[in-house]
Amino acid sequence: MKSLEKAADYLSQGLALIGSIGLFAMLAHVTLDVALRNFADTPIPATxxxxxxxYMVLIVFLPLAWVERQRTMITVEVMEMLLTPRGRRISDGAVALLATGIYGFLGWVxxxxxxxxxxxxxxVDVLGHKIAVWPSYFLPPAGFVLAAAMTALRLAIIIAGPSATAEEGPET
Incomplete structure (x- = not known):
C-alpha cells in the first residue's frame, strides 16, 4: 500500500507541476500579448x-488529483468533532466513496x-484561421479520472485501516 501511495504522490505532484507550468505559460503569453499590443500595435492572434x-482548462482540471491527494478540497466539518474515531472513519469512507463516484461519472461524461x-x-475561427480546440476537451476527463483514482486510493486506505501502512515498515 505504501508504494501505491508513493506513486500517487509522484503522479499528483507531477500533475500539479504541469498545472503550474501552464499557469506561468499563460502569464508569459498574456504579458507578451499586452506588451506587443500596447508598444508595437501587433497583438498575438488568438490569445x-x-x-x-x-491554459485555463489545464490549470483547473489537471491539478484536481493533487488537490484530492493533499486533502485540500473544501470540506465542512461541523459534526466531525461529535463523532467517535470509528464514526469519523465511516464518514471519511462515505465521502471518499461518493467523491470517487462523482469524479468517475464526470470523467465518463x-x-x-x-x-x-x-x-x-x-x-474556433480567428481572423479566418481555424484553431483546433478539440484536444483541450481531453483535459477534464483526465483530471476527473485521476481525481477519482486519488479518492479511491483514500477509500482503500480508510478500509485497510491505520495499521495497513504501518505494517510495511519504514520508508527507505
Missing amino acids: NEIVSRY TWSVALKSMAIGTF
Whole structure:
C-alpha cells in the first residue's frame, strides 16, 4: 500500500507541476500579448481563445488529483468533532466513496464529449484561421479520472485501516 501511495504522490505532484507550468505559460503569453499590443500595435492572434480553451482548462482540471491527494478540497466539518474515531472513519469512507463516484461519472461524461469533439474536429475561427480546440476537451476527463483514482486510493486506505501502512515498515 505504501508504494501505491508513493506513486500517487509522484503522479499528483507531477500533475500539479504541469498545472503550474501552464499557469506561468499563460502569464508569459498574456504579458507578451499586452506588451506587443500596447508598444508595437501587433497583438498575438488568438490569445483569448488559447487562454480560455487551453491554459485555463489545464490549470483547473489537471491539478484536481493533487488537490484530492493533499486533502485540500473544501470540506465542512461541523459534526466531525461529535463523532467517535470509528464514526469519523465511516464518514471519511462515505465521502471518499461518493467523491470517487462523482469524479468517475464526470470523467465518463466529459470523455464522451471529448470523443465527439475530436470526431467533428471542434475548432474556433480567428481572423479566418481555424484553431483546433478539440484536444483541450481531453483535459477534464483526465483530471476527473485521476481525481477519482486519488479518492479511491483514500477509500482503500480508510478500509485497510491505520495499521495497513504501518505494517510495511519504514520508508527507505
